[in-house]
Protein backbone atom coordinates (compact mmCIF):
# COMPACT_ATOMS: atom_id res chain seq x y z
CA UNK A 1 0.00 0.00 0.00
CA UNK A 2 1.57 3.28 -1.11
CA UNK A 3 0.30 6.69 -0.04
CA UNK A 4 1.64 9.83 -1.65
CA UNK A 5 1.26 13.22 0.00
CA UNK A 6 1.20 16.55 -1.84
CA UNK A 7 2.00 19.63 0.22
CA UNK A 8 0.84 22.54 -1.93
CA UNK A 9 -1.90 22.13 -4.51
CA UNK A 10 -1.26 25.18 -6.69
CA UNK A 11 -0.25 25.08 -10.34
CA UNK A 12 2.66 22.62 -10.26
CA UNK A 13 1.31 20.62 -7.29
CA UNK A 14 -1.91 19.93 -9.20
CA UNK A 15 -0.08 18.93 -12.36
CA UNK A 16 2.20 16.48 -10.54
CA UNK A 17 -0.69 15.01 -8.54
CA UNK A 18 -2.81 14.59 -11.68
CA UNK A 19 0.03 12.82 -13.51
CA UNK A 20 0.79 10.57 -10.54
CA UNK A 21 -2.85 9.56 -10.06
CA UNK A 22 -3.41 8.90 -13.75
CA UNK A 23 -0.38 6.58 -13.61
CA UNK A 24 -2.53 4.25 -11.48
CA UNK A 25 0.35 2.99 -9.32
CA UNK A 26 -0.53 4.59 -6.00
CA UNK A 27 -3.21 3.31 -3.62
CA UNK A 28 -3.91 6.61 -1.94
CA UNK A 29 -3.11 10.33 -2.28
CA UNK A 30 -3.42 13.07 0.33
CA UNK A 31 -3.67 16.64 -0.98
CA UNK A 32 -2.82 19.43 1.44
CA UNK A 33 -2.81 23.22 1.06
CA UNK A 34 -3.36 26.17 3.39
CA UNK A 35 -6.05 27.69 1.14
CA UNK A 36 -9.43 26.68 2.59
CA UNK A 37 -11.41 24.32 0.37
CA UNK A 38 -8.82 24.25 -2.48
CA UNK A 39 -7.54 20.69 -1.85
CA UNK A 40 -11.09 19.48 -1.17
CA UNK A 41 -12.36 20.77 -4.51
CA UNK A 42 -9.26 19.46 -6.28
CA UNK A 43 -10.04 16.09 -4.70
CA UNK A 44 -13.41 16.12 -6.51
CA UNK A 45 -11.74 16.97 -9.83
CA UNK A 46 -9.34 14.06 -9.40
CA UNK A 47 -12.14 11.69 -8.37
CA UNK A 48 -13.94 12.52 -11.62
CA UNK A 49 -10.78 11.89 -13.64
CA UNK A 50 -10.14 8.61 -11.77
CA UNK A 51 -13.72 7.48 -12.46
CA UNK A 52 -13.22 8.14 -16.17
CA UNK A 53 -10.05 6.05 -16.16
CA UNK A 54 -11.67 3.37 -13.95
CA UNK A 55 -8.88 3.74 -11.38
CA UNK A 56 -9.52 2.83 -7.74
CA UNK A 57 -6.99 5.19 -6.09
CA UNK A 58 -8.31 6.80 -2.90
CA UNK A 59 -7.86 10.56 -2.71
CA UNK A 60 -8.42 13.05 0.10
CA UNK A 61 -8.11 16.85 0.12
CA UNK A 62 -7.34 18.44 3.49
CA UNK A 63 -6.23 21.61 5.27
CA UNK A 64 -4.71 19.58 8.12
CA UNK A 65 -0.99 18.87 7.88
CA UNK A 66 -1.46 15.97 10.30
CA UNK A 67 -3.22 14.01 7.53
CA UNK A 68 0.00 13.91 5.49
CA UNK A 69 1.94 12.24 8.29
CA UNK A 70 1.28 8.66 7.19
CA UNK A 71 2.46 9.14 3.59
CA UNK A 72 5.33 7.09 2.12
CA UNK A 73 6.41 9.76 -0.37
CA UNK A 74 5.77 13.48 0.16
CA UNK A 75 6.01 16.01 -2.66
CA UNK A 76 6.46 19.61 -1.50
CA UNK A 77 5.40 22.42 -3.85
CA UNK A 78 4.30 24.93 -1.21
CA UNK A 79 5.66 28.40 -1.84
CA UNK A 80 5.78 31.35 -4.14
CA UNK A 81 6.60 30.90 -7.83
CA UNK A 82 8.89 33.35 -9.60
CA UNK A 83 7.53 36.23 -11.62
CA UNK A 84 8.77 37.04 -15.14
CA UNK A 85 12.42 38.16 -15.09
CA UNK A 86 13.00 36.93 -11.53
CA UNK A 87 15.86 34.61 -10.52
CA UNK A 88 14.89 31.49 -8.53
CA UNK A 89 17.37 32.45 -5.81
CA UNK A 90 15.33 35.65 -5.21
CA UNK A 91 12.64 33.39 -3.72
CA UNK A 92 15.04 32.09 -1.06
CA UNK A 93 13.93 34.13 1.97
CA UNK A 94 10.19 33.99 1.35
CA UNK A 95 10.05 30.28 0.55
CA UNK A 96 12.62 29.27 3.20
CA UNK A 97 10.23 30.59 5.84
CA UNK A 98 7.46 28.33 4.50
CA UNK A 99 9.77 25.32 4.18
CA UNK A 100 11.27 25.87 7.64
CA UNK A 101 7.74 26.03 9.05
CA UNK A 102 6.83 22.76 7.36
CA UNK A 103 10.04 21.08 8.55
CA UNK A 104 9.09 21.95 12.12
CA UNK A 105 5.35 21.28 11.99
CA UNK A 106 5.08 18.23 9.74
CA UNK A 107 4.57 15.07 11.78
CA UNK A 108 7.33 12.88 10.40
CA UNK A 109 7.73 9.29 9.46
CA UNK A 110 11.31 8.11 9.52
CA UNK A 111 11.14 6.08 6.35
CA UNK A 112 9.24 8.53 4.11
CA UNK A 113 11.03 10.15 1.17
CA UNK A 114 10.56 13.89 0.83
CA UNK A 115 10.74 15.36 -2.69
CA UNK A 116 11.26 19.12 -2.82
CA UNK A 117 9.87 21.09 -5.78
CA UNK A 118 9.57 24.64 -4.34
CA UNK A 119 12.26 27.04 -5.56
CA UNK A 120 15.13 27.60 -5.22
CA UNK A 121 14.56 23.88 -5.12
CA UNK A 122 17.98 22.52 -4.15
CA UNK A 123 18.42 24.99 -1.30
CA UNK A 124 14.88 24.36 -0.07
CA UNK A 125 15.70 20.62 0.04
CA UNK A 126 18.85 21.37 2.06
CA UNK A 127 16.94 23.55 4.54
CA UNK A 128 14.14 21.03 4.92
CA UNK A 129 16.59 18.20 5.58
CA UNK A 130 18.71 20.34 7.93
CA UNK A 131 15.70 21.29 10.07
CA UNK A 132 13.66 18.09 9.93
CA UNK A 133 16.49 15.56 9.86
CA UNK A 134 14.52 13.62 7.22
CA UNK A 135 15.94 12.29 3.98
CA UNK A 136 15.08 14.79 1.26
CA UNK A 137 15.80 14.97 -2.44
CA UNK A 138 15.21 17.79 -4.87
CA UNK A 139 13.90 17.44 -8.42
CA UNK A 140 17.11 19.27 -9.34
CA UNK A 141 18.24 19.18 -12.95
CA UNK A 142 16.08 16.33 -14.21
CA UNK A 143 13.88 19.07 -15.66
CA UNK A 144 16.87 20.68 -17.45
CA UNK A 145 17.95 17.22 -18.59
CA UNK A 146 14.68 16.76 -20.48
CA UNK A 147 14.88 20.31 -21.88
CA UNK A 148 18.37 19.47 -23.17
CA UNK A 149 17.27 16.23 -24.84
CA UNK A 150 14.15 17.73 -26.37
CA UNK A 151 16.10 20.66 -27.87
CA UNK A 152 18.86 18.50 -29.35
CA UNK A 153 16.25 16.16 -30.87
CA UNK A 154 14.48 19.16 -32.40
CA UNK A 155 17.59 20.78 -33.93
CA UNK A 156 19.05 17.52 -35.23
CA UNK A 157 15.61 16.25 -36.32
CA UNK A 158 16.08 12.90 -34.58
CA UNK A 159 13.63 11.02 -32.33
CA UNK A 160 14.07 12.22 -28.76
CA UNK A 161 14.74 8.68 -27.52
CA UNK A 162 17.97 8.68 -29.59
CA UNK A 163 19.32 11.50 -27.41
CA UNK A 164 21.09 10.77 -24.13
CA UNK A 165 22.74 13.13 -21.68
CA UNK A 166 22.33 14.96 -18.41
CA UNK A 167 22.47 18.43 -16.92
CA UNK A 168 23.96 18.78 -13.43
CA UNK A 169 24.86 21.26 -10.68
CA UNK A 170 22.24 23.58 -9.22
CA UNK A 171 18.77 23.81 -10.80
CA UNK A 172 18.42 27.13 -12.62
CA UNK A 173 20.83 29.62 -14.09
CA UNK A 174 23.90 27.83 -12.73
CA UNK A 175 23.00 24.41 -14.15
CA UNK A 176 25.71 22.88 -16.37
CA UNK A 177 25.33 20.59 -19.35
CA UNK A 178 27.45 17.51 -18.60
CA UNK A 179 28.76 17.27 -22.15
CA UNK A 180 30.66 14.03 -21.55
CA UNK A 181 27.26 12.31 -21.14
CA UNK A 182 25.55 13.74 -24.22
CA UNK A 183 25.03 11.25 -27.03
CA UNK A 184 23.00 10.54 -30.16
CA UNK A 185 22.18 6.85 -30.63
CA UNK A 186 24.84 6.07 -27.99
CA UNK A 187 27.55 7.93 -29.99
CA UNK A 188 29.16 11.01 -28.33
CA UNK A 189 27.52 14.19 -29.66
CA UNK A 190 30.90 15.93 -30.32
CA UNK A 191 30.38 18.97 -32.62
CA UNK A 192 27.02 17.89 -34.06
CA UNK A 193 25.35 20.69 -32.11
CA UNK A 194 26.22 24.28 -31.26
CA UNK A 195 26.94 23.87 -27.54
CA UNK A 196 26.44 27.53 -26.64
CA UNK A 197 23.05 27.55 -28.32
CA UNK A 198 22.00 24.39 -26.46
CA UNK A 199 23.13 25.80 -23.10
CA UNK A 200 21.29 29.05 -23.77
CA UNK A 201 18.08 27.19 -24.58
CA UNK A 202 18.25 25.07 -21.43
CA UNK A 203 18.70 28.18 -19.26
CA UNK A 204 16.37 30.59 -21.02
CA UNK A 205 13.35 28.52 -21.98
CA UNK A 206 11.69 28.34 -18.53
CA UNK A 207 11.84 32.16 -18.18
CA UNK A 208 10.45 32.56 -21.71
CA UNK A 209 7.57 30.21 -20.86
CA UNK A 210 6.86 32.04 -17.58
CA UNK A 211 6.62 35.38 -19.48
CA UNK A 212 3.85 34.06 -21.69
CA UNK A 213 2.17 31.27 -19.70
CA UNK A 214 2.66 32.53 -16.13
CA UNK A 215 4.60 29.45 -15.01
CA UNK A 216 6.10 26.17 -16.16
CA UNK A 217 3.70 23.36 -15.52
CA UNK A 218 3.32 20.55 -18.05
CA UNK A 219 7.02 19.83 -18.59
CA UNK A 220 8.07 19.75 -14.90
CA UNK A 221 4.73 18.19 -13.90
CA UNK A 222 5.41 15.19 -16.12
CA UNK A 223 9.14 14.96 -15.41
CA UNK A 224 8.62 15.11 -11.64
CA UNK A 225 5.93 12.42 -11.87
CA UNK A 226 8.59 10.20 -13.44
CA UNK A 227 10.80 10.75 -10.40
CA UNK A 228 7.91 9.81 -8.08
CA UNK A 229 7.15 6.72 -10.18
CA UNK A 230 10.77 5.57 -10.21
CA UNK A 231 10.83 5.76 -6.40
CA UNK A 232 7.43 4.15 -5.78
CA UNK A 233 7.92 1.33 -8.29
CA UNK A 234 11.65 0.99 -7.50
CA UNK A 235 12.47 1.38 -11.20
CA UNK A 236 16.12 2.29 -10.58
CA UNK A 237 16.26 4.76 -13.48
CA UNK A 238 19.27 7.05 -13.86
CA UNK A 239 18.12 10.64 -13.38
CA UNK A 240 19.86 13.93 -12.66
CA UNK A 241 18.17 14.79 -9.37
CA UNK A 242 19.78 16.56 -6.41
CA UNK A 243 20.47 14.42 -3.37
CA UNK A 244 22.32 15.27 -0.14
CA UNK A 245 26.07 15.86 -0.39
CA UNK A 246 28.08 16.75 2.68
CA UNK A 247 30.22 19.85 2.03
CA UNK A 248 32.09 21.75 4.74
CA UNK A 249 29.58 22.02 7.61
CA UNK A 250 26.37 21.76 5.57
CA UNK A 251 24.24 19.35 3.58
CA UNK A 252 24.02 20.68 0.02
CA UNK A 253 21.80 19.36 -2.76
CA UNK A 254 23.54 19.18 -6.12
CA UNK A 255 22.35 17.24 -9.18
CA UNK A 256 24.35 14.57 -10.91
CA UNK A 257 23.25 11.36 -12.65
CA UNK A 258 22.20 8.93 -9.94
CA UNK A 259 20.12 5.74 -9.70
CA UNK A 260 16.60 6.55 -8.49
CA UNK A 261 14.57 3.78 -6.90
CA UNK A 262 13.19 3.11 -3.44
CA UNK A 263 16.71 4.15 -2.39
CA UNK A 264 18.74 6.91 -4.07
CA UNK A 265 22.13 5.84 -5.41
CA UNK A 266 24.68 4.91 -6.45
CA UNK A 267 25.82 8.07 -8.20
CA UNK A 268 27.41 7.91 -11.65
CA UNK A 269 29.56 10.97 -10.99
CA UNK A 270 32.80 8.98 -11.21
CA UNK A 271 31.99 8.15 -14.85
CA UNK A 272 31.98 11.82 -15.91
CA UNK A 273 35.05 13.38 -17.52
CA UNK A 274 37.32 15.70 -15.56
CA UNK A 275 35.79 18.90 -16.96
CA UNK A 276 32.25 17.91 -16.00
CA UNK A 277 33.37 16.85 -12.53
CA UNK A 278 35.15 20.16 -12.11
CA UNK A 279 31.88 21.96 -13.03
CA UNK A 280 30.05 20.00 -10.33
CA UNK A 281 32.64 20.93 -7.69
CA UNK A 282 32.43 24.56 -8.73
CA UNK A 283 28.58 24.43 -8.56
CA UNK A 284 28.82 22.93 -5.06
CA UNK A 285 31.11 25.74 -3.85
CA UNK A 286 28.91 28.42 -5.39
CA UNK A 287 25.79 26.84 -3.85
CA UNK A 288 27.47 26.70 -0.45
CA UNK A 289 28.52 30.38 -0.51
CA UNK A 290 25.06 31.68 -1.42
CA UNK A 291 23.31 29.22 0.90
CA UNK A 292 25.43 30.14 3.93
CA UNK A 293 24.94 33.87 3.34
CA UNK A 294 21.20 33.40 2.93
CA UNK A 295 20.91 31.23 6.04
CA UNK A 296 22.56 34.09 7.92
CA UNK A 297 19.78 36.46 6.80
CA UNK A 298 17.20 33.99 8.09
CA UNK A 299 18.48 33.80 11.66
CA UNK A 300 15.08 34.35 13.22
CA UNK A 301 13.66 31.38 11.39
CA UNK A 302 16.48 28.84 11.19
Ligand SMILES: NC(=O)c1ccc[n+]([C@@H]2O[C@H](COP(=O)([O-])OP(=O)(O)OC[C@H]3O[C@@H](n4cnc5c(N)ncnc54)[C@H](O)[C@@H]3O)[C@@H](O)[C@H]2O)c1
Nearest residue numbers: 008009010011012033034078079080081082117118119220
Ligand atom coordinates in the same frame (compact mmCIF):
# COMPACT_ATOMS: atom_id res chain seq x y z
N1 LIG B 1 11.44 22.33 -9.34
C1 LIG B 1 10.85 22.70 -10.49
O1 LIG B 1 11.27 22.28 -11.57
C2 LIG B 1 9.68 23.62 -10.42
C3 LIG B 1 8.81 23.75 -11.52
C4 LIG B 1 7.71 24.60 -11.39
C5 LIG B 1 7.49 25.32 -10.21
N2 LIG B 1 8.40 25.17 -9.19
C6 LIG B 1 8.22 25.89 -7.92
O2 LIG B 1 7.12 25.32 -7.19
C7 LIG B 1 6.58 26.30 -6.32
C8 LIG B 1 5.06 26.38 -6.54
O3 LIG B 1 4.79 26.87 -7.84
P1 LIG B 1 3.28 27.02 -8.37
O4 LIG B 1 3.36 27.52 -9.75
O5 LIG B 1 2.53 25.77 -8.08
O6 LIG B 1 2.75 28.18 -7.41
P2 LIG B 1 1.25 28.41 -6.94
O7 LIG B 1 1.19 29.76 -6.33
O8 LIG B 1 0.31 28.08 -8.04
O9 LIG B 1 1.04 27.31 -5.79
C9 LIG B 1 1.71 27.35 -4.57
C10 LIG B 1 0.78 26.76 -3.54
O10 LIG B 1 1.49 26.63 -2.30
C11 LIG B 1 0.53 26.85 -1.28
N3 LIG B 1 1.17 27.12 0.01
C12 LIG B 1 1.80 28.23 0.44
N4 LIG B 1 2.25 28.05 1.69
C13 LIG B 1 1.89 26.80 2.06
C14 LIG B 1 2.08 26.03 3.24
N5 LIG B 1 2.71 26.52 4.30
N6 LIG B 1 1.59 24.78 3.25
C15 LIG B 1 0.92 24.28 2.18
N7 LIG B 1 0.73 24.95 1.03
C16 LIG B 1 1.21 26.21 0.99
C17 LIG B 1 -0.30 28.03 -1.79
O11 LIG B 1 -1.51 28.14 -1.08
C18 LIG B 1 -0.47 27.62 -3.25
O12 LIG B 1 -1.64 26.87 -3.46
C19 LIG B 1 7.30 27.62 -6.65
O13 LIG B 1 8.34 27.85 -5.73
C20 LIG B 1 7.86 27.37 -8.04
O14 LIG B 1 8.99 28.17 -8.33
C21 LIG B 1 9.46 24.34 -9.26
